Amino acid sequence: MPDIELFQTLAISLGLGLLVGLQRQHENARMAGVRTFPLITVFGTVCAWLAQDFGGWIIAAGALGTTALVVVANLMQRGKEHVDIGQTTEAAVLLMFAVGAYLVSGKTPVAIAIGASVAVLLHLKEPLHQAIAKLGEKDLRAIMQFVVISLVILPVLPNKTYGPYQVMNPYNIWLMVVLIVGIGLAGYFAYKVLGNKAGTLLGGMLGGLISSTATTVSYAKRSKSAGNTKSTNYNLVALVIFIATAVSLLRIIIEISVVAPTTLSRVAPPLLSLLLLMAILVSFGFFMKKEDSGQMPEQENPAHLKTALVFGVVYALVILATAAAKDHFGKSGLYIVAIISGLTDVDAITLSTSRLMNNKTIELETGWKLILVAALSNIAFKGALVAILGNKALFARVALLFGISLIAGALIIWLWPQEFVLDWFGK
Template identity: 80%
Template sequence: MPDIELFQILAISLGLGLLVGLQRQHEKARIAGIRTFPLITVFGTVCAWLAQDFGGWIIAAGAVATAAIVVAANLLQRREQHVDVGQTTEAAMLLMFAIGAYLVIGKTSVAVALGGVVAVLLHLKETLHQAIAKLGETDLRAIMQFVVISLVILPVLPNETYGPYEVLNPYNIWLMVVLIVGIGLAGYFAYKIFGGRAGTLLGGVLGGLISSTATTVTYAKRSKTHDSQTASNNLIALVIFIATAVSLLRIIVEITVVAPTTLGKVAPPLISLLLLMAILIVVGFLFKKEDAGQMPEQENPAQLKTALVFGAIYAIVILATAAAKDHFGDSGLFIVAIISGLTDVDAITLSTSRLMNNQTIGLDTGWKVIMIAALSNIAFKGAMVAVLGSRALFTRVALLFGLSLVAGLLIVWLWPEGFVLDWFGK
């Protein structure tokens, strides 16, 4: 290894140790601070260098020596009164030794990221404790339900295809369930943190993350109640429209996860519609004179029933997509997209993304199918506002949704074939 690389590794090791040591010194940790942590991290790096010539036992011996230092420091502290019984600093010392060693034998970027995570976790002690203290029984149940969905059910499902057209893979179907429930759960906990003081923008963003359809229904009903006296129809329409725009951003995220290699082709037309919606949101804020009020209570998105329903919808959409393509060609996919968009745009997005990723359908067809499904979903939400909301609210929502629908259809019709954005790679 060239000398310059050795010094670079040493500098990174020293820097990570100083970063964590600075945080511990600021918190007045008793056994290690701004000097000890850099020494431990560099010690791990040097042990890893020596291990390349003398064997891995050097790293093991270094880890044992570091642990001995931790034990000795704790024994000495027993003589003092009011000893902090927490083990955070001790655990951080052992981890920073390991990170110092990993800099040599692993990837530098991973080691740097781990060091940064350690520093951030140490710094967020009070914030994390406060967040945990706010968790109720419902929130804890949501976490455990997600654990069951992602870590208990998923691993035991067979990773084989079944049924007609051999497109029903239980493992892949449930993996998409985990993805969608995970996105919804992230929005749910963001709501638990900010929901009580979420204004127009944040209320729409959180609503789009959890469920833009549920947000549309809730706020449409609000426009007919006394709440509309404190939150005008302009603001309610804006919240609904923001949630719809976030649902489009959510579609792009889903494509990124399932079929990242297609982004150069698929993302630009979707982003174009998203940018137009963002402009309309900015214009809407120019007329903002008040807030839309507190967000309504959100349901736990990690319920097993919800996961099963989405899994069933996704499986039906996969099967319908395969049948439509077999009997009607690519044109049949657009019929499925329109129908699926009326119920759940996530399902058609994920199924189409997988088809594009497997090169079963072309990218030009794939993004148009997803766009049509998104536009169908927008039209469906507009119909719900017409049925559930006030006439004044529908007038405003119809204007915003109408402009988006026209723009989306023009993009589908006029978007140049073969256009690829190099930012995402070809």
Template identity: 65%
Template sequence: MELELFQTLGISLGLGLLVGLQRQHDQSELAGIRTFPLITLFGTVSGLLAQAFGGWILAIGLLSLAALAVAANFIRSRSPHYDAGLTTETAALLMYAVGAYLVLGNSTVAVAVGATAAVLLHLKAALHNLVAKIGAADLRAIMQFVVISLVILPILPDKAYGPYQVLNPHNIWLMVVLIVGIGLLGYFAYKVFGQRAGTLLGGILGGLISSTATAVSYARRTKGHQNTSTMLAALVIYIASTVSFFRIIAEVAVVAPKTLGTVAPPLAAVLLLMLLLGGAVYFFKGSDADKMPEQGNPAQLKTALVFGAVYAAVVLATAFAQDKLGRDGLYIVAVISGLTDVDAITLSASRLMHTGNIEMRSGWRLILVAAMANLVFKAGLVGMLGSRAVFARVALLFALVLAAGLLILWLWPESLQLQLGMALGDEH
């Protein structure tokens, strides 16, 4: 018991020193390297006393600390260089609560909160610079994502409706939040790097935002523009498509983690080939620079509604095809869905595998077929919108990937699939 108590006090002291070090380094006049450890220890001791004498001890301690902060600020307000910021005062109150929670709550949570407070205090300049870079359009993107994820999602009913009882509004919108979130991550990464993003980073960001939109943007740049390198454009389109395979595996991991051991290996085999092929092309591409075209906001409500409608249609079509046409009918749905949005069929197949409505050996094949159909669709877009040279390069790269995908669909051994699935399942 005593050892546990000293461990708690030691953690409290360490967290206080961590925050105090940062405040001292930032030249805070109110509290620094000595005061913050005392505040955190004060909270811990108050928590210990509250266990024996009641919660009123914590309330008195908090009021006392607040009174000290008010008195200190009153004295400092007479100085000509007085700073009216409340960061240090708020940090002091938080660290008092962290010290108390070490005793009365979960110590892991308390440590995480204390460490997060220290990091946030340290990142003052970086956060201020980030906010300064955010324009009206970026702020609108953030607020739109808040509406999509924190306003709309919680109020949707978590219940199945419609034919085959497969249309769950909450689950459908949850997939929308996932896809929009991935796109928003890529969008803000683009805002950080902007047009400075070169070939490799441009392809990665394009794949996170939308590999199809990236293919359209770069294909158009080669049409009638002699100063645009067709090799660079083809490579960016290819890299974005490679990242889309990463997205597919990540989406399966989030939606149906238990199926990952079965689904991931064949998809990873295609991805490995794409990485090797892309690395070889990147090595021989030369040293030309490239800039990313302007990217749109992926968190628009219209975009979310369209994806939600596509996902719901794919879920319904999959259930219908399975009921009326059997397993072969699912591949028709996969091809049609893959032509427009591979995310929809990926998420749909993942959920069906997770619920046991389709076998995992069929599920990964559906996803791979959809991904291959999406490559064909993007190659067609490049052919229509881009120059002949960029189409030839993209078509060659995609043809090699498609050939590998067909071989995997045909030759992938089910025994190896089972062994890998069991091995990864045991790890989880």
């Protein structure tokens, strides 16, 4: 290794140790601080250098020596008052020794990421403890259910295609379940942290991440029960529902970027055009409203195994229906499937179509149009829900916002140039 690289490695090791040590010193950690941690990481780096000439036992001996140092430091703290019985600093010491050694034999960016993550994790002690304190039994169950869905069920499923048209792949189907449940769970826990403090803008965004349809139903029912009281701000409620719907469109784009990233340069522009219009309408409504007293309704856990199974079944049926429609009816059959699927779950048709585009089974132009048709079908369905479940005053406001969006979406499908390629994301 050239001398310049040696000094670069040493500087990075020293810097990471200083970063973690600074945080520990700020927290008045008695065992190790701004001087000890740099020494630990540099010690790990030197051990790794020596191991290149004398064997890996040098690193093992260094790790044992670091462990002995931690044990002695703890023994010296016995009998003193206000001793911190936590093991966070001790674990950080051992990990930073390993980071210092990894800098020599591993990838430098990974070592830097680990060291920086250690500093951030140590610094977020209070926010993490506060967030965990807000979790109830239902929330812990949600986490465990997601672990079952993603780490227990997914790995054991066969990654083979079955059934008619050879489109039913259990592993791929359940992978889409994990993706959708993961997005919903992220929004759910953001809601749990923020709770009813979430205002109009944030409430709508969280609702779109968790479930825009559920958010629409919840707010529509609340407007119905509130009646025509002067305290009810229907502009505010309509804005929350519309924001959730706009975020659901953004969620569609995110799903495409995960499943079929190579198609984004052709697929994203028309969808982003509609999203931009909806963002303009949100901005106008946000400045027009007089108050920000919106509160998120109680949200359901999106990681229920039953919910995951239902989505998996819906997704599988959409895949099968899409293949059958394409085979028997051509493009016209695909649009019928998109309209029907969009009424119930736009995620399923989005993911299935994204996979078909990624596999070049359908053309990109047909793909984004199918997804947009499903999204517009879902918007119309939510408008119908507001009409049935909500107050007439709320429906009048939602109908205006949704109507503009539906007309704009139809014009995009009709007028968007076929050969238009806007390479926003690079070729």
